[in-house]
Every structure is written in C-alpha cells, then in structure tokens.
Amino acid sequence: MRMWGVNPALLCDKHLLGEHVEMHMFVGALKKGISTRGYEETGLVVLSKIRARHDALAAEMQRRGMNHRSPLPRIAMRRGGWIDEAANLRELKRRCPDCRKRIRRHDRRRS
Ligand SMILES: [Zn+2]
Numbered sequence: 046m047r048m049w050g051v052n053p054a055l056l057c058d059k060h061l062l063g064e065h066v067e068m069h070m071f072v073g074a075l076k077k078g079i080s081t082r083g084y085e086e087t088g089l090v091v092l093s094k095i096r097a098r099h100d101a102l103a104a105e106m107q108r109r110g111m112n113h114r115s116p117l118p119r120i121a122m123r124r125g126g127w128i129d130e131a132a133n134l135r136e137l138k139r140r141c142p143d144c145r146k147r148i149r150r151h152d153r154r155r156s
C-alpha cells in the first residue's frame with residue numbers, strides 16, 4: 046500500500062486505480078485496528094491526507110470515465126507518516142512506462 050501523492054493526472058490508469066484502492070485499504074486497516082506503523086515509518090503514507098487524497102483520485106477516475114461508487118468510511122484519523130512526492134514521481138517514471146509517458150507529456154506542456 047502506498048500513497049504516491051503526485052498530481053493524479055500524471056498517474057496511468059493502473060496506478061490511479063491502484064492508489065485509490067490502497068486508500069480504501071489504509072482506512073480498512075485503521076478501522077480494524079491493524080497497525081500501519083511500518084508504512085508510516087518508511088514514507089509510504091501520510092494518515093491525515095488519506096481522505097483528501099482518496100477524493101482527488103476518485104475525481105480523476107471520474108474525469109477518465111471510470112466509475113466510483115465507494116465512499117470512504119469515516120474514521121478518526123491520528124497523525125503519522127510522511128511521503129516524498131518528488132522521489133515518488135521519479136520512482137513512477139522509472140518503474141512504469143505508462144506513467145512515464147504521461148509525465149513527459151505533462152512536462153512538455155508546461156515548458
Ligand atoms: Zn473510493
């Protein structure tokens with residue numbers, strides 16, 4: 046499970062859907078009292094940003110014509126975790142050709 050935290054428009058469909066599901070999984074784990082400490086300590090999630098991140102990903106899914114019918118359960122969120130968005134962007138570019146294409150296209154548009 047991982048919160049990439051980058052602009053949702055830059056994610057390929059697979060990573061967009063994947064991160065969205067993982068925001069549900071984080072909430073599911075927290076709701077059941079399953080520890081997310083390992084993710085918090087290794088830069089994979091910021092707990093306080095899960096809801097906003099989920100909503101941003103769901104909005105991007107809808108922009109792409111995908112269905113979103115899964116409201117995120119309401120839970121009390123404690124503090125914890127960190128992510129490095131710039132490093133995550135580099136990681137996506139490195140490991141995913143489809144994300145790389147989207148990121149390049151986006152960089153070209155801005156320059
Ligand atoms: Zn959802």
Ligand SMILES: [Zn+2]
Nearest residue numbers: 057060141144
């Ligand atoms: Zn990707």
